[in-house]
Amino acid sequence: MPTYTVTINEQKRNIEADADTPLLWVLRDELQLVGTKFGCGIAQCGACTVHVNGSAIRSCSFPISAIGESKVTTIEGLSENGDHPVQQAWLEYDVAQCGYCQAGQIMSAAALLAQNANPDDAAITSAMSGNICRCGTYGRIKSAIKTAAKS
Amino acid sequence: MNSATQNLASKLKTSLGRRSFLKAGAAAGGGLMINFSWGVVPTDAGDAAAGMIPDQPFELNAYLLIASSGEITAMVPNPEFGQNLMTSMPMILAEELDADWKSITAKQANYDARAYERQFTGGSQSIRRAWQSLRMAGASARHMLIQAAAQQWQVPAGEIAAKNSTLTHAKSDKQSSYGAMAAAASQMPTPAEVNLKDKNSFKLIGKSRHNQEGQKIVTGQPLFGIDYQAEGMKIAMIEHPPAFGKTIESANLDEIKKMSGIVDAFIFESMKPDYQKNYFDTNAFPRLIAIVGDKTWQVMKAKKALKAQWKDLSSRTETMNAFGREVSVTIPGGLENTTDHGKKMDQALAGKLDTLREDGDVKSAFDSAETVIERTYRAPYLAHNTLEPMNFFAQITGDGVHVAGPLQAPVFIQDTLASRLGIVKDKIHIEFTRMGGGFGRRAYSHYLVEAAVIAKQVKAPVKLIYSREDDMTMGIYRPSYTVRIKAALDKDNKLVAYHVSGVGLAEHCVHENRFPAGAVDNYLAEGKAIDSNITIGAFRAPRSNFMASAEQSFLDELAEAAGEDPIDFRLALLERAKNNPVGDNNDYDPARYAGVLKLVREKSDWDAMPNTTHKGVAAYFCHNSYAAQVITVKRREGEPKVDKVYSALDCGIVVNKDSAINMVEGAVIDGIGNALFGEMTFTNGVPDKKNFDRYRLIRMNEMPNSIDVHFVDNSIDPTGLGEPPFPPVFPALANALYQAQGERLYQQPYFKPKKPS
Known part of the structure; x- marks a missing residue:
């Protein structure tokens, strides 16, 4: 079985x-970083969204062999103390219902704001x-992104 | 009829005992019987909580533990699936305890029938049924704290105030925190009577408090069953037959077992052949292939490499224990198709149906009517599509089993598992994890039994995970229904006869005593279920989720035929049902029904909307609550787009306001999504959609521009909220789309993809 050295949440990890x-x-399974969720396995639902070199990708459809020198950030590494502006805005709006999709939503939102500090409605919807x-929390997600953009 | 409980403060009798747990049993009439039961202190809850707090917490009852530091652990008895019980239940406890909200930590209880009543999440009943128990638990803990202080300070208990986690005796200038008094309080006898607060003096209930689990959710902490880890744990997946009506014959198991990382592969039964199912044991595929390995991906690859042979099942009859009543269920053989389903339902509607209720003389009324309108409404099967796929952890422990994962109905599955493993119920330990959605699907937790059987076979702890494809194609769908409604108007455009007929696979959705029963002199309700081997189950507001569509779309058309405003038309019927009801078995309160319609009319500015606004209204009663929705639709690039939604709810007292608003917003979006896109179809028994590439779910770009939620302000004990706002969304949308498109909608889903040219 091949081995890989991957940089995840600013730490080098060796995995087989x-x-x-x-x-x-x-x-x-290998790193016990279970905040990233399994939803569909075919990149349709976004529950597995992480950042690879700052861009939001669907980790269910991204083979480890393609990782190379890329830096991966997961929900656990988005901020040291769980206080990224997007996370704070999510708490302010109490976005979550069941909460299962929210790590993926937050990672998509954080990637959007890193590339576009002031997204309009169309940019938010598109991202x-x-x-x-x-559960249908889209309205709160949108409001939280707008608030995070201001901070 | 739902009698409104308007008494504001109440004193509840208890019997005496040193330490308590509370029990609230269902009384014969369906109401709530309150009594304290005194007996063995439940150990599980206390032990579990003890590990959570640095200093030893003192148990005042099964719901409340207070540590010397003042930290209060509020045990949440019902499983959480996003309705935010983890916040609203502690709010009720803290209200009666007069606790400082900041010191409260919510903890999900495990299944413990000795300590808690009705640990079932479903039917919009969690808060309604736990309301008195939670209040009593808070009030009795408060009482014990006061008694402890009275003893310690040698002052009369009646002179001690308890407020914001502090006990005060003003005369002697003595003060203590709840934490400092917790040890002594836990030794106090539990009260023989407790005083509950005057509802008008609630400080916490009715306000908004942030989600207790919010921080854990936004930082990706392991909360869900799928996140469960244990030493030596293996990953298991299952393979089920590709079509309803088939079972497993054989598979290339020897090849699979040789694959990298695979521990075992075998065929197993999750139910013994002679097992009598209960109501929640629905399962089309009790015979499955298990693949067990070290890593999820390796198991997924082995699952793809599986080559199995299947065989057709023949028709059979099972007896089911439906809440103590033995019923016979016919499961036909054969491979079913959606096109045949439609024909079967039409044939059934043309034949003899079971009469459910008849008032007046329907036949004569139709014969002499001025106008008769008849319409037929059709609904597809729906898959629940919880975003967290079905999964469960299981570990055999000596003569028992520990299982952990997402489930709504532990009480029912415990018997199933005890029977399958041949162990006693007491040896089954069920741990609740936060559920990544439920919508009714997780009331049918056969996957828990499957996990336990696999764990027993491989002699290791196992986490069973369904793929999305497994989850979507294994059944327990919202049934497919057809409803025909025929009504007669007299020459004054008054509704004089109403005849509703419902059929469905494998249940119909007619509630014979619901509105407009009671508002029409001549009324006939009929229904019939049609056998099918495609399994069905509860789906957010079962039956109501389609009957609302049929009835409220039909009433819209009737109002138009009568030349009346659709709200006025409904209000006139409700006025009739209130002042001079037909029959005495109508299960709704016409005044509260009218109340939500009036509120939504006011908040949406219905009467002042310009004629160019395409608007639709609907109202429905289910799960003890009343909901009305107004939806407006705009045209965007030729396609209609939902613009604004106004929701009015009467669910009695609202516990956590913002959380309740969130739930209604979610129900609106869920309703719009399922109305526009939701559909499962079958070809030769095979579900045609297996994942989200073909099963369309609503996304952000399809959500309404605004959702404006309002609650009727009253002091009625809480009823339900998870389900009631959902059913009327569908017809409000249909009625608005009619205004926009000029065409009535009779078949869901309403969105028809453009055919490629």
């Missing part, structure tokens, strides 16, 4: 996994429409 193992299962919330 089949080359086609999706990053999602490396995170969840967030790959993330499904089955």
